[in-house]
Amino acid sequence: MTLYTVNRKQPISINNDPWEAYNDIEKHGRLTLSNVEFTTTNLCNMRCSHCAVGYTLQTKDPEPLPMDLIYRRLDEIPHLTTMSITGGEPMFSKKSIKNVIKPLLKYAQDRGIYVQMNSNLTLPQDRYLDIAEYIDVMHISHNWGTIQEFTDVGFGAMKKQPPLKAKLKLYEQMLDNASTLSEQGMFISAETMLNQSTVPYLDKIHREIVEDMKCSRHEVHPMYPVDFASSLNVLSLQEMKDAIRHLLEIRDPETWMLFGTLPFYPCIDDASDQALLQDLRNAHNVTMRNDPDGRNRLNVNVFTGDVIVTDFGDDNGSISNIQHDRLTDVFDQWLETSLAQSLNCHCPAFKCLGPNVLVKDTYYPNTNFRHNEKIMHEKYNMK
């Protein structure tokens, strides 16, 4: 029996970010599973040092689980609103495109589900054009302050290095794909991590994203120190505030900027943090997003069926498997865990859902956010 509802999609805008986890609080009164991310391939033509799956990439994909099982697990999620497709590079394997990605895209289209694809956008353009009609957000990374950063970090986890010329060609392809696909109407969102490598080049990166690549949105997220990214340097809170202020000054005000996973919270007693948050709230064409991991999202590996709470899956491993569990049950069980309970604070006056485990471990190891939540609720008379 099908349990799902069919959505009517409104255009994505600064007033409608379907990936915002707070939407579910407003619609359903609680954290709700509304976003499933699928890892659809372990293959990629690059091996970025900062890639979440960079060190698990393989040379041949195993057989995926039957699509009927995957459809059934999706059918069982009544409030499914968004789907994210990630890899590897999702467009790398023609077999995966045919057997997994296109079926998922068609499923999403039939249900009115917003789709984001995470891609490096370096493959021949016809591959992206072929699926353009199904994609709401094409999400790419742009952390390349210099060409050398691309040729070094973009292949940092690759044992046998390709020739320099081949690497440079991919960079050109990425720029050309981004501008052409943007001109043809694709919503491309380029993400830059704030870390010691990108901060000196934020002006150049922002200009390239806006002017050369013609992207619809520039996403900015701090870089957090997890194993796969240990070679890159994390910023202090003060350095991060300075970097964000600088970006606000030099940005193109006509381009949407989305700041996600920021380590600044209304309950932290620091005047400069609060001033920055207020400036971000007031800024034209700027939005902030609560972290979705474990708030409204689970990640499913289409080969193993393993389910992880994205981003901190490395530390906590698979929490279940779709071969024997419904995703809504997995999500409810996750919310009951002591880890989720310790993280999932909520202050309605600020539409804040608190930090994820990486943010807390990096910047607030000794802060009890549930205690802060209690104080905030009293202070602001929140229910």
Ligand code: SF4
């Ligand atoms: S939701 Fe959590 S992090 Fe946000 S203001 Fe409240 S207590 Fe602080």
